[in-house]
Amino acid sequence: MTTSNGSARVVAHANIALAKYWGKSDVTRNLPAVPSLSLTLGGLRTVTQVTIDPTLSSDTAVLDGAATTGRALARITELLARVRKLAGETAPARVESSNEFPTAAGLASSASGFAALALAAVHAYGLTLEPAAVSALARASSASAARSVFGGFVTLGAGAEAAAPLAGPEHWPLVMLVAVTVPGPKSIGSTDGMQHTAATSPYYRAWLEAAPELFAAAQHAVLTRDLNALGAAMEQSTLLMHASMLGARPAVIYLAPATLAVMAAVTELRQRGVPAFYTMDAGPHVKVLTLPEYAAEVEHTLTSHPAVSGVIRCTPGPDAKVVSEGRA
Numbered sequence: 018m019t020t021s022n023g024s025a026r027v028v029a030h031a032n033i034a035l036a037k038y039w040g041k042s043d044v045t046r047n048l049p050a051v052p053s054l055s056l057t058l059g060g061l062r063t064v065t066q067v068t069i070d071p072t073l074s075s076d077t078a079v080l081d082g083a084a085t086t087g088r089a090l091a092r093i094t095e096l097l098a099r100v101r102k103l104a105g106e107t108a109p110a111r112v113e114s115s116n117e118f119p120t121a122a123g124l125a126s127s128a129s130g131f132a133a134l135a136l137a138a139v140h141a142y143g144l145t146l147e148p149a150a151v152s153a154l155a156r157a158s159s160a161s162a163a164r165s166v167f168g169g170f171v172t173l174g175a176g177a178e179a180a181a182p183l184a185g186p187e188h189w190p191l192v193m194l195v196a197v198t199v200p201g202p203k204s205i206g207s208t209d210g211m212q213h214t215a216a217t218s219p220y221y222r223a224w225l226e227a228a229p230e231l232f233a234a235a236q237h238a239v240l241t242r243d244l245n246a247l248g249a250a251m252e253q254s255t256l257l258m259h260a261s262m263l264g265a266r267p268a269v270i271y272l273a274p275a276t277l278a279v280m281a282a283v284t285e286l287r288q289r290g291v292p293a294f295y296t297m298d299a300g301p302h303v304k305v306l307t308l309p310e311y312a313a314e315v316e317h318t319l320t321s322h323p324a325v326s327g328v329i330r331c332t333p334g335p336d337a338k339v340v341s342e343g344r345a
């Protein structure tokens with residue numbers, strides 16, 4: 018067994034599902050119950066450095082400048098342990114990660130975070146793996162993170178170990194405007210939310226039945242660059258996902274009054290002939306998809322809306338990438 022002092026620094030981008038994943042077919046292995054399709058977003062970057070340090074007694078992690086403990090650190094250690102096992106290494110690592118987007122705004126950072134961590138750990142521990150194997154490592158920690166290993170439009174099949182690229186970022190220069198809504202109460206984490214929905218919602222079965230068809234429609238719309246078809250599938254996917262949560266006992270409610278107000282503003286834009294479509298995840302923020310020529314108008318509508326505290330403009334982003342690596 019060798020003990021190296023490798024390090025690697027990686028940049029990965031967040032992704033937003035156009036066709037959602039909600040529910041697991043295998044909880045232990047963290048496999049998704051339904052297929053999902055996402056867009057990797059150039060505007061939302063995470064930078065993660067992993068440095069192997071044999072002088073440490075266990076892994077340490079600093080996220081956005083604050084030392085991590087408890088469950089958050091345990092999830093990081095679990096991923097590092099899987100990489101160490103593959104590499105035949107034992108030395109702990111120091112992890113430093115920062116999100117170049119407002120985490121305080123409650124935007125999901127686990128996707129870019131675990132994708133960046135998986136790729137950085139693989140390189141720091143001296144492994145050479147295919148992107149699909151890196152994606153599988155990220156997926157075991159957070160299924161949506163599997164998709165952030167790849168740029169552009171990405172799929173993650175039902176029960177799949179790894180995500181797969183569908184089309185690169187240059188395929189279709191869509192714009193996604195992330196409307197950060199006024200803060201609400203802290204909500205339940207996605208894994209707990211999914212498990213609770215699966216266990217108690219009579220609508221979960223209907224969601225499982227409908228999701229593959231919406232995924233197929235979204236995939237076809239991406240490949241044919243048909244925004245109206247993509248928008249219709251995307252909105253139905255998020256609404257059915259949230260409907261399954263609303264049917265849980267007690268209900269899982271991520272949609273806030275501000276969310277509904279922004280959804281109405283997007284629908285109104287569309288009634289005026291502006292192609293704009295919404296999607297929401299495990300939080301109150303609204304992500305709006307449009308074409309570049311309409312982006313300024315949609316952005317103006319969102320920015321001037323009283324329920325919106327800020328707008329982040331994103332375009333299709335690239336693969337997760339190693340920006341530097343070393344071996345001491």
Ligand code: PMV
Nearest residue numbers: 034038159160161207298299
């Ligand atoms: O992979 P997780 O645990 O972050 O779950 C992601 C769930 C959604 O964001 C709501 C949907 C998705 O496909 O990203």
